[in-house]
Amino acid sequence: MTDPHRLHGDAVVVDTHNDLILLVDHFDRREQPDHFAQFWLPELRAGGVDVQVLPICVEEQFQSEGALRRTLLLVERIHELAAEHGEDVAVCLTGADVDAATASGRIALIIALEGAHAVGQDPALVRTMARVGVRVVSMAHFGRTFLADGSGLDTTSRGRLTPEGITALREMDELGIVFDISHLGIAGVEDVLSLATRPFLATHSACLGITDVHRNLGDEQIKAIAELGGVIGVAAAIPFFIDPAAPSADRVVDHIERVIDVAGIDHVGLGPDFIDDYYQNVLGGWIGGWAPAAYGRSYLPAEISRPSDLPKITEVMVRRGFEEPDIRKVLGENVLRVLREVMGRPTR
Template sequence: MKNIWIADGHCDSIGDYAAGKRNLKETAKFGHWDLTRAKQANLGLQFLAAYIESEYKPFQAAWRGLELLEAALRFIDHNSSEVFLVRTQEDAAQLGRTNKLGLLINIEGGEILGENIFMLDLIFRLGVRSIGLTWNERNAIGNGVGESEGSGGLSSFGFQVIERMNQLGMVIDVSHLNEAGFWDVLRHSERPVIASHSCAKALCGHRRNLTDHQLRALGDKKGLVGVNFCEDFLSDTGKATIDDVVRHICHIAEVAGVDAVGFGSDFDGIETTPEGLENVGTFPYLVEKLSQCGFNQNEIARICYGNYVRFLSDVLM
């Protein structure tokens, strides 16, 4: 579709780059994301997630997070003719207006901070602009969705983190956070927040998905949901197609408003992909599906990139 470019709120590809498995520039025999296919799909913004694996927690989490951050910065330096680091409102304003792909670094796991606010300021200086507060487990910030039902939300340190992220202009990512923590964040944050790779619980009961109440609250706060392409999040059968992704997009748009929904593929963080969305190069098929199901061109532009640009202009400084 003419003049449509793509913003994607989550991919985990930097782990392969850090391990030396792929250079993420050319297409390899495995993997979902690389620059070659991203350019073919007209990708203009990619949240690049540095996922801190459970095996490094808690004692080596900061070390692992910094190792992945260094890899992300090295990837950007090595491909500076094709990508740029998104850090400010001015950077966000350039998205879609240049032939370079904007990369926004997300640390997936607040464990990188330990229990030290100064680490937040440090990684901000190094270019990080988003943090997934938890993965599925508990950390010093709060509880992930993998903790027992009824477990508490944010800790006192967690509230300090939210306050400081607001002051710095950092994206607060509530994907993986438990429901109590979700509500703590929405009540406490002065800026909009994102669930970068989640889906609708009304359509699939996975614990990582969001209830209509949560979706509506995100919309009311000018937040954003990036629809995840994980088959387990899309269908209770564990098998899904591109039509299931569209189904979740439609539901979130109906519940929270079209301004609250975007893409959060989770490429290279999921083992299998929906039929029709096998890699980043297939995004144009999803754009066409949105047109077929009744969204007009203005709405499609907002879902594909406009909502992310507006969200970043509200959060970054």
């Protein structure tokens, strides 16, 4: 039998969604600037993470007037981390940069926007975001932006992409920014599927066919994303997306298998959405945050709650008889294909 620890350590592991920069900022403000070095860097190494997408999620109090400033400050902090820890991490702008970083033993960092609040109603700022190093962008979080509606509004407005959103999507396509469909509402997903010309990601989603929650993707959506060459990163760290009653590593692999059954082995990856430590440190836990109102108060902690837990997913895949080449695809090769094809590669 394949040794899961050897395989996980040898494979290129890509995590398409970890909100760690928010917690880094939290500790920065408390005069603890070594938090990344003391906590996150060891966690990433223990989890075998070779490529880390770093989303910038703008908290509600900064949205609208403060979104651009907040975003740029966090972008700058990511660049500072890369300068401070140049032997361990590197901000990457292209797929070739990612390959070079991983070949040198460094963790490739990719700057992302979750919600694109900084763009506001000005699609021209998509180009500004590209200039400062942003390479993955989603248009909405739970609510509404000037570009699109988030999935949290699916029971009410179900708004499509706005005219500004359509322009922004075209800018991303042309610039080589990887589009992220996670959090987008149903109607917006339909627009993206009809307008996109390049493969894109669902950086942190799961399967509606297993867990019925608005943030998850239905089978037809998964099929359509795959037909465009895209990849769904399974949100392994969020109990409400995986299974509130049993958010185990086994249940995560159930979602992985569902994507494979629907779309094929080439269209699934890992996008755990590591946010638990932020909620514990900043909000005192999930209770009182957005989760109970959106998903109900009954849940168990996720077994995959930190990067160091990621090898457990490989263990389950090995136990279930996944072939080694397929495990490598799930762990990172599928997402790497999209990054190499799109990231930092303009079409004009």
